[in-house]
Amino acid sequence: xxxxxxETRTSAPRTPLTRERVLRAAxxxxxxxxxxxxxxxxxxxxxxxxxxxxxxxxxxKNAILDGVVELTFAEIAAEAAxxxxxxxxxxxxxxxxxxxxxxxxxxxxxxxxxxxxxxxxKSFSPAMVRHxxxxxxxxxxxxxxxxxxxxxxxxxxxxxxxxxQELSDDGQAPPPGQLEQMQSFAPHLAAMLAEVAHVDPExxxxxxxxxxEFEFGLDLLLEGIERxxxxxxxxxxxxxxx
Numbered sequence: 001x002x003x004x005x006x007e008t009r010t011s012a013p014r015t016p017l018t019r020e021r022v023l024r025a026a027x028x029x030x031x032x033x034x035x036x037x038x039x040x041x042x043x044x045x046x047x048x049x050x051x052x053x054x055x056x057x058x059x060x061k062n063a064i065l066d067g068v069v070e071l072t073f074a075e076i077a078a079e080a081a082x083x084x085x086x087x088x089x090x091x092x093x094x095x096x097x098x099x100x101x102x103x104x105x106x107x108x109x110x111x112x113x114x115x116x117x118x119x120x121x122k123s124f125s126p127a128m129v130r131h132x133x134x135x136x137x138x139x140x141x142x143x144x145x146x147x148x149x150x151x152x153x154x155x156x157x158x159x160x161x162x163x164x165q166e167l168s169d170d171g172q173a174p175p176p177g178q179l180e181q182m183q184s185f186a187p188h189l190a191a192m193l194a195e196v197a198h199v200d201p202e203x204x205x206x207x208x209x210x211x212x213e214f215e216f217g218l219d220l221l222l223e224g225i226e227r228x229x230x231x232x233x234x235x236x237x238x239x240x241x242x
Contacts, residue, residue, distance in 0.1 A: 001104065011014040017049055019057040023067040030068065038064075042066040051126050072107060072114050073127030076162075080134060085218065090229075093142035094222045097135055099219060105162030108205060113161040115205055132160060144229050152225045159218055162211045 015021065025046045030038045040061060044051040050213040058064050080100050108114050132153070137150045158165050203211035 007101050017047065017057065019067070022047065022054055022057050022073075023064065023071050024066050026069045027071055030113045031111055032129060035116060063123070065121055066125065068111075069114065069121065069123065070125045070127050071172055072111050073125060073131055075107045075110075076131055077127060078102045078194050079107055080131075083204055085234065090142050090233075093229075094226055096138045098218065098222060100131075100135055101162060102136070102215070103154075103162075104160075105211075106204075108162045109203065112205055115158075115161075118158075118161065119165065128161070133239075135160060142229060143231060143233055148225075148228055148232055152221075152228075155225070156221055157220075159214070159221070163205045164214060164217065 004017075022043070026038055026043055028045050029043060038061075040051045040054060043064070045056060047054070056066075058067060068173055083099055083103060136149055136153070139152065141145070144152075153160065179190050179194050181192075200210050200212070
């Protein structure tokens with residue numbers, strides 16, 4: 001046997017390419033480099049494969065985006081499971097819903113690109129449905145009617161997933177000089193924006209969607225829903241029981 005034969009290298013077996021492996025690599029890539037960096041070529045490089053190999057598992061980038069949202073909501077489900085059984089009675093429903101929504105937000109803060117994809121794709125994956133279904137179940141167990149739950153979900157909006165759609169798609173603070181220009185035609189808004197500052201980038205999913213703002217709005221909504229729940233319960237009980 002010649003020396004070349006003795007130097008023959010044995011390649012280590014490759015990790016099989018699967019749909020889940022592709023999606024986890026896509027999520028990691030977006031976490032590290034941002035959503036704009038998530039291209040088929042970059043994903044193939046991340047996985048150490050040819051781009052055509054990815055298409056066997058996911059036919060296009062939209063399928064990948066839908067898949068990483070599904071993966072994100074699987075993490076949200078795990079977060080909810082780690083909290084243990086929700087107290088879903090009349091006294092504990094609000095705290096239980098709050099905990100589930102803040103758990104979802106903790107996951108989104110690990111994947112800050114996810115709200116953009118959720119808004120752009122507008123897909124309603126099975127994992128997203130299960131997340132909302134869990135919250136509906138908590139509210140229903142508290143005695144709320146389906147009608148009140150339906151109205152409440154519309155009021156809560158995207159907060160149910162852990163983020164807020166802003167009044168404007170700003171994503172960042174006003175550029176220098178803009179506040180001064182605003183003073184001439186919107187003095188009250190300019191004064192407010194000049195005074196209010198968001199200084200917690202680690203808890204922020206948008207310029208005005210930091211943790212303090214998110215919890216403030218969520219608590220206002222839950223307090224209002226509780227008042228409606230009590231009113232509905234009193235109406236059902238009738239004058240004789242009051």
